[in-house]
Amino acid sequence: MQAFAKLSAAAILAIGCNSAFAQLDLARSGSVDTVSSNPNPLMYVSQNLARNATATYRYLDDLYSLGSSSPTRLALVPDPLGSSRKVFSHTVYSTDPLVSGGSRTEVSLKYDYVIEGVRWYAFSMLFPSDWQFHASPTVVAQMNTSQKTTSVPPPVAVVASGQDLNIELHSNYRNMSGTGTDPATRANTADLLVRAGKIETNKWYCFVVRADWSFKPGIGSLQIWMNGNLAYESVNAYNAYDTWLGNYPKVGLYLPGVMQVPSRRLYTDFIYTGGASSTYDTMAALTPCGTAAAPTANVIR
Template sequence: MPHLLRLVAMLSLLPALASAGTVWKGDFETGNISQWTRSQSVANSRLQVVSDVVREGRYALKATVRQGDDPIGASGNRNELLYISQEKAGSTWFYKWSTQFPKNYPSADSWQVFAQWHQEGCCGSPPLEFFVRGEEMNMRVGGASGPVVWQAPLDRGQWHDFVLEVKWSSNKKVGYVQLWHNGELAVPKTYAATQYGSEFNYLKLGLYRDDSIRPEAYVYHDGFTMASKLEDVMPPAPAPTPEPTPEPTPPVVSVPELPTTPSEPEVPGTGPEAPVAETPAPVLGNQPGLGVMPGDDLPGTGAPGDAPGGAPQGCGASATGTGGVPLIAAGLLAVAALVGRRRKPAEARARARR
């Protein structure tokens, strides 16, 4: 049981260990301004925690300024929140927050500060400030005579996400700033004096402007975080959109051609379209070397080879050496002669036996 209790105690520390780099949050998720040290405003309505326009979570701050708002009797008009951070010289810190200027935010050719790290002394421009002039946002380091190290369009109606790294030092060769705007590096490490002497700085967030500006203005802030590590304030990079996996192309299967049975060579004139050969009719009539059949060359017999009355006749045969005797008669004579020749020897043998 004691082991189980120790395990539960260790697990309860995990969220704190995971955010050990975060030292303070002023993100208004309490639903009020209690995360901040105090406020400088003429009325509670000037610093409202709202839920209709937010960058993250459920709540954000709406800071409003009207001409004449001067809660501390100093130059300019303001309504701001303060956090007494008191960063020591030589320390390095990271800050994250988001700001939005509405569509009706007034344009003025004068200063309108929306975030600043002010020195403990009462007077003069702060060593680090973000302000609007005309249609541009500006970041200046080193007071009124210090350089403007960053500018960007006001881009009303859109959230501006800031991540700021600062090494605090009054030595301009030691102190530096580095800024990311909307996830992109906007100011690479730039050396400058970020403190006045030994004075500590403190954070002010809201709206502070030249008192010559007449129109009412308001601005939204959300998600302020202070941390000792960059990974505690830098939003993770968006996951790359996976590319669609292409549909696999089915392999082309070549079907072998089936061997064809060799056909027998076609004999010319024997195909299905070939005309049926007719047996030539026997040629009749007087032709050289043919015997004359009875009735040939008789007057009035018509075409050559036609018998009287149209009856067909038999074919003639060669009769050379027979004096025109028909072939049948010649054959009979030859047979008779052969028989006669055979009979004589037989008769001679019979007489000899007698």
Template sequence: MSVVASASAWSQIDPSVGGAVPQADFSKRYALYSAWSGNLTYATDPAGSGRTVLRSRVRSTDAKVGGLLRTDFLPLGEAGKTGPRWYGLSVYFPTTWVAHPNPAVVAQVGPAVPLAGLPPPMSIVARGTSIELNLGFNHRPLSGATDIATAANSAVKAVKLGTLQTGKWYCFAVRSEWSPTLGSGSLMIYQNRDKIFDAQRDINSYPGVSGNTPRVGLSFPGLLGVAERVLYTDFIRLGGPDTTLEKLLAETPCKTTSATTALVK
């Protein structure tokens, strides 16, 4: 089992939004969570753009990391960032993807060290033949004698985004101001330029969590349900107050690809 990380790192903040790095420098900018480092490889965009992307794999026989079957990664140096934040999270389901009711989390934004039993504030989930946006938060404290945050008393919302399509890039742009206090948080989420969620002056995080960190790849709250899962992702794109939606999406595979898609059955 391996967790690949590095203490010396930087995040892709304006004006350098692009998060692509050579393979030799991956561990300088990202931390990988996987049973085996070979589960994450560099690959050519399967949609045909010619750009370099990442291929994540999880086998049902893999050892768990952090209590989960997973191969996902997060940018180093992002935890603790405050104020307006932009995240570009892009995923591609290959045509070999088989529908199964067990959920697969393919992108999320939450505490760098996940809170045991609590849902991340925002995640993209493949479940059966659907792709979903899941949202979670809690105003209660994370520790104390009574009335602490638990999975049972957390607010959770699941929004179906449509039927999952293979052979297609899903590019999500997220603009956030994280807050556990009513009246100060904001969260806007775009899918391939279409706004799919907008909440202003709302609770969207957990008390005591200083900022959140994006992840992409594969992680499973339960079992895979299949022998193996493979997912392609872009590098994570990060921005701050001066970033715009168009600037962020210009860095994603959705700018350059158009491929034949198929509905998962």
């Protein structure tokens, strides 16, 4: 398992700030050409961001951290639907050792942490024809939070449960230090479940998220589109936590606790991020679905 560097939030925001505010932040997100590690590692984050922004060939660890029992569980393969793009194939077996308390093969962006303010995200996943429908949850994407002490669920998670594809939302305005008269806990964290649709195999599910991150009451907004349809929206409401480094995206397979199926395989596209000046069309155009809305079975408004 590759571990991402421990960076201060100020350092991440200050380094390469021009790219962070761009419509598409290629220094921190986007495609890679191989799942191998870069044979020429650089010492400083600023050096990595500068190289990423202009590189014509990019390695997995230029942009992503891998969480898995083995690097062989992640592969770069042709799009199973036949397009010219390459995508990630994530695999987990029930016999694999647990990683941080769960079965997982997932990738997260190494340098894309946002504490407060507007950030755009685009990510996609495809459930293959041999996907086993089971009531136990499989998390396939997250907008996770970086915390030092209190363990809380991610602000946004896309979860496959049985035949349902759900969006789970979690947030808390209380302090995360574990001290004081009313600290944040798992029990007093706000939870919301949105049933986004029924899972169809061999179909891309493409998400675009505009998050104005905030843990402060009355401040913040969140819009989540799935396959061109607005699946969830909130305004003037907190949507995250008082995070340490910030909120960051990840995609892949995460099965909490004991795995209830023999194996899981999932295809995902790369993660793309953009600054406040980005738009839905800019981000959606990067996904396998493009900007056109696609019908989705039993979407609940």
